[in-house]
Amino acid sequence: MAGVTLLELMTVVVVIGILTTFAVPMYRQYSMRAQRTDAKTSLLRLQTNQERFYLQNRRYGAAADLPALGFGVPAVSEKGAYAITIAGANATTYTATATVVGGGALDQTRDVECQTFSITAQGVRTATPDPQQRCW
Numbered sequence: 001m002a003g004v005t006l007l008e009l010m011t012v013v014v015v016i017g018i019l020t021t022f023a024v025p026m027y028r029q030y031s032m033r034a035q036r037t038d039a040k041t042s043l044l045r046l047q048t049n050q051e052r053f054y055l056q057n058r059r060y061g062a063a064a065d066l067p068a069l070g071f072g073v074p075a076v077s078e079k080g081a082y083a084i085t086i087a088g089a090n091a092t093t094y095t096a097t098a099t100v101v102g103g104g105a106l107d108q109t110r111d112v113e114c115q116t117f118s119i120t121a122q123g124v125r126t127a128t129p130d131p132q133q134r135c136w
Contacts, residue, residue, distance in 0.1 A: 032111045035081065036135060039098035039108075039117040042077040042084055045070065046096050047119055060121060062089040081106035082117070093121040 049069040053061045061068060063086050066075045075084040082098035098117045100108045114135035118126045127135030 032108065035079075035106045035108055036111070036114055036117075038077045038079045038106060039082040039114075040136065042082060043096055043098050043117055043119045046084060046086075047123075050094060050096070050121065059091045060086075060089045060094040062086055062094075065089075076101070079106050081108045095120050 046069055050060050053059075053065065053069060063075075066084070066086065067073060071084055076082065077084060077098060080103075081100065083101045085097050085099070087095045087097065096119050100111065100115050102109045112129075113132070114127050114130060116128050117135065118128075125136045
């Protein structure tokens with residue numbers, strides 16, 4: 001009668017442990033990169049709504065105009081992982097920023113590569129600290 005020896009069973013357990021050691025951190029990194037779309041989507045939606053607001057009011061919307069731009073108060077991204085702010089809004093420009101906040105449906109606070117995303121009226125996209133230029 002053939003069976004599985006304890007040595008064979010322990011070998012399988014060790015191989016599974018080694019694979020898990022590499023797979024779990026890689027999956028977490030992938031998941032964090034994928035969840036950055038929450039910030040990017042919110043900023044692009046805000047940019048579109050800013051252009052609509054500009055056509056009606058001949059100026060870009062400020063922080064007080066966030067409800068008119070489709071955001072609640074406080075303004076957060078769709079999944080609640082990023083706080084949305086607008087700075088320097090006037091008749092010619094604005095800078096919208098999405099900053100990581102804790103406690104949302106997603107916890108992006110461990111994403112040390114991309115803590116803030118910004119977009120301007122001219123479409124300039126930046127992120128910080130973004131050491132490898134791959135946030136946007």
